[in-house]
Amino acid sequence: MKKLVYIPALVFLAACSPKPKDKATELADLKKQAAEINSKIAALQGSTGTQDSTKSIDVSALPVKAGKFTHYVDIQGKIDAKDNVMAYPQSPGVITSIYIKPGDHVHRGQVLVQLDNSVLKENISQAETQAALAHTLFQRQKNLWDQKIGTEVQYLQAQTQMQSADKQISMLRQQADLYRITSPIDGSIDQMDLKMGQVAQPGVTGIRIVNADNLKVKADVPESYASRINQGDNVKVLVPDANDSLTTKLTFVAKVIDPTSRSFAIEIALPSRRTLRPNMTATIKIADYSSNSAIVIPLNTVQKSEQGDYVFVNENGIAKRKNIKVGSSYGGLSEIVSGLAQGDQVITAGASDLEDGDKVRIIQSVN
Numbered sequence: 001m002k003k004l005v006y007i008p009a010l011v012f013l014a015a016c017s018p019k020p021k022d023k024a025t026e027l028a029d030l031k032k033q034a035a036e037i038n039s040k041i042a043a044l045q046g047s048t049g050t051q052d053s054t055k056s057i058d059v060s061a062l063p064v065k066a067g068k069f070t071h072y073v074d075i076q077g078k079i080d081a082k083d084n085v086m087a088y089p090q091s092p093g094v095i096t097s098i099y100i101k102p103g104d105h106v107h108r109g110q111v112l113v114q115l116d117n118s119v120l121k122e123n124i125s126q127a128e129t130q131a132a133l134a135h136t137l138f139q140r141q142k143n144l145w146d147q148k149i150g151t152e153v154q155y156l157q158a159q160t161q162m163q164s165a166d167k168q169i170s171m172l173r174q175q176a177d178l179y180r181i182t183s184p185i186d187g188s189i190d191q192m193d194l195k196m197g198q199v200a201q202p203g204v205t206g207i208r209i210v211n212a213d214n215l216k217v218k219a220d221v222p223e224s225y226a227s228r229i230n231q232g233d234n235v236k237v238l239v240p241d242a243n244d245s246l247t248t249k250l251t252f253v254a255k256v257i258d259p260t261s262r263s264f265a266i267e268i269a270l271p272s273r274r275t276l277r278p279n280m281t282a283t284i285k286i287a288d289y290s291s292n293s294a295i296v297i298p299l300n301t302v303q304k305s306e307q308g309d310y311v312f313v314n315e316n317g318i319a320k321r322k323n324i325k326v327g328s329s330y331g332g333l334s335e336i337v338s339g340l341a342q343g344d345q346v347i348t349a350g351a352s353d354l355e356d357g358d359k360v361r362i363i364q365s366v367n
Contacts, residue, residue, distance in 0.1 A: 001322065007113055010034060013270050018121060023030060025183070026034075027278075051078065052295070054360070055360065056317065056359040056361040057319075057350060057353070057354065057358055057360050057361065057362055058264070058350065058360075058361050059319075059347045059348075059349060059350035059351065059360045059361070059363070060347070060348045060349035060350065060362070060363065061069040061314050061345040061346060061347050061348065061362050062297060062298070062301070062345070062346045062347075062348050063343070063344075063345055063346075064295055064296075064297065064340050064341065064342055064343060064344040064345070065342060066293045066294065066295055066326055066342055066347055067292075067293075067294065067296060068290070068291070068292050068294065069290070069291050069294035069296045069328075069330075069333065069335050070289070070290040070291075070330070071287070071288060071289040071290070071328040071329075071330045072236070072286060072330055072331075073221045073225055073228070073229065073285070073286045073288050074283065074284070074285055074289055075220075075221055075266075075283075075284040075285075075286065076219065076282075076283060076284070077217045077218055077219030077237075077266075077268075077281075077283070077284045078217070078218055078219070078279060078281060078282065079174060079216070079217055079218075079270070079276055079277065079279065079280040079281075079282055080215070080216055080217070080218050080278055080279070080318070081187075081188075081210045081212060081214060081215055081216075081278045082211065082214045082215070082216055082269075083185045083187055083209075083210065083211035083213055083214055084114065084208070084209075084210045084211070084240055084278060085184055085185060085208070085209055086205040086206040086207065086208055086209075087182065087183055087184060087207045087209055088181065088200075088203055088204070088205065089113070089115055089178070089180065089181050089201070089202055089205065089207055090177075090178040090202055091115070091175075091178040091179050091201045091202065092115075092199065092200065092201050092202065093104045093114055093115030093116050093117065093179045093199070093200060094115060094116040094197060094198070094199055094200075095113055095114070095116075095194055095195065095196055095197060095198050095199075096115060096116050096196070096202055097113065097114035097115050097196075098109060098112075098113050098114075098194060098195075099112055099113065099114070100112050100192065100207075101189065101190050101192070102189050102190065102191065102192050103189060104188065104189045104364050105182065105186075105187070105188050106183040106186070106187065106188070106189060107186050107211065108185055109182055109183065109185045110182060110187050111180050111181070111182050112180075112181045112182060112183055112189075112207055113180060113181040113194060113200070113246070113260060114179070114180045115178065115179040115180060115181075115200055117161075117175075117176045117179035117180075118127070118329075120175055120176045120179070121176065123172050123302075124169060124172045124173060124176065126175060127165065127168045127169045127172055127312065128169055130165050131162070131165035131166055131168070131169055132169075133165075134158075134161045134162040134164075134165040135162050135165075137161065138159055138162040138242070139159070139160040141154055141155050141158035141159075142155065142156075142158070142159075149333045155208075160303050163260065164280050170231055181200070181206070181207060181302055183209055184209070185209055185211055186211060187209040187210050187211035187212070188210055188212060189207060189208070189209060189302055190208045190209065190210040191207065191208035191331070192207045192208070194207065210278060212272075212276075212277065212278070213272040215269075215270040215272070215276055215278065216251070216267050216268060216269050216270055217237055217268040217270060217272075217282050217284060218265065218267055219265070219282075219284055220258070220261060220263040220264070220266075221263055221265075221266055221286075222262065222263050223257045223258070223262050223263060223264060225286075225288070226257065226264060228288040228289075229250070229266070229286055229288060230250070230252060231250050231251070231252060231253045232249050232250060232254060233249065233250045233252055233286055233287060233288065234247065234248075234249060234286075234287040235247070235249060235268055235284060235285060235286045235287065236284070236285040237250060237268060237270070237282050237283070237284055237285075238282065238283040238284075238285070239275070239276060239280055239281075239282050239283075240273040240281070240283070241280055241281065242273075242276055242277075242280060243275070244273065244275045244276065244277050246270070246271070248269070249268075250266055250267075250268060250286065251267055251268055251269045252265075252266060252267035253265075253266050255267070265285075266286075268284065290351070291335070292337060294327075294335045295335065295336045295340055295341075295342070296319065296333045296335050296336070297311070297333070297334060297336060297340070297346050298332060298333060298334075298348060299329055299332050299333060299334045300332070300348075301309060301347070301348050301351060302324070302326060302334055302348055303351065303352070308323055308324075308325075308341075309323070309324050309325070309326050310322060310324060311324055311325045311339075311340070311346050311347070311351070312346070312347040312354050312356075313344045313345055313346055313347065314341075314345040314347055314350045314362060315345075315358055317359055317361070318357060318358070318359060318360065319347060319354045319355070319357065319358040319359075319360045320342075320356065320357075321356040321357065322339050322340065323339055324336050324337075324338065324339030324340060325337040325338045325339055345362070347360065
């Protein structure tokens with residue numbers, strides 16, 4: 001009886017099951033669904049402002065050209081006078097005369113200040129009197145000796161006394177010279193605070209003399225540049241306070257590294273200019289590398305990744321990523337050792353938003 005009940009139920013379920021679709025009908029249904037989905041995507045893109053991936057991106061490009069590139073080492077220096085000295089007395093004494101004032105131009109050997117040497121003057125006067133007598137006695141003794149009168153000993157004694165008197169005068173005059181301040185160089189009086197009646201002391205009381213016509217720039221360079229900087233290298237000197245600059249060459253490069261500062265000294269001779277003064281700060285730009293046929297691009301166009309440096313170039317409206325090798329960089333420019341050739345269009349503005357294969361439109365070409 002139970003078997004008879006199950007059979008009609010199975011027959012009923014089989015009658016209600018949907019019949020399988022053919023492939024053509026199934027394909028038509030899928031196309032309809034795809035069209036509806038694309039329509040919804042387009043509507044959403046329009047409402048959110050999302051760009052179509054097929055639309056070109058506006059960028060700027062720079063044509064690659066070979067040209068001159070120079071790398072400089074920037075060093076801070078100071079202007080100094082080659083002749084910048086202090087003139088001191090060689091003996092202590094009271095100042096009796098001052099012959100110069102600050103700003104005066106003086107010559108080497110010129111007497112600047114006189115100290116009290118009155119005692120020596122009296123001694124010199126007495127010595128001159130004795131020397132005059134010695135000369136007279138010698139002359140008389142010589143006349144007698146020429147006539148074969150007297151002895152040779154008398155003649156030699158008179159000669160010795162005369163020579164001794166002359167040496168005494170010379171010694172006293174040399175001592176008198178110690179009681180004055182003379183200029184050791186040609187230059188100008190830069191500092192002088194002496195007063196009449198003041199006691200001058202050797203090594204303490206002096207006058208600064210500077211030859212401002214003979215200037216130089218001095219600087220200390222880190223030892224890491226020792227193999228790259230040599231005497232005769234081209235150099236630019238900028239003096240901001242004087243609003244002045246010049247191009248010249250390194251005139252001196254020290255061979256010894258200072259063990260304390262780990263640096264070596266350099267010097268640059270400067271021409272005579274009224275705008276330059278000792279102790280002015282100067283910026284020194286030393287050319288340590290130069291190429292006349294370098295491929296150079298702006299430093300900010302170079303992008304970095306784990307695989308290395310790269311740039312984007314425009315190839316018929318398509319952004320192509322190119323791996324590059326960067327050499328020296330200076331002044332916002334980088335030399336490209338490999339990866340670029342003349343004629344390539346390097347994308348500058350807008351490159352950071354690009355991916356390899358994006359469509360681009362050049363709106364500005366930078367020369």
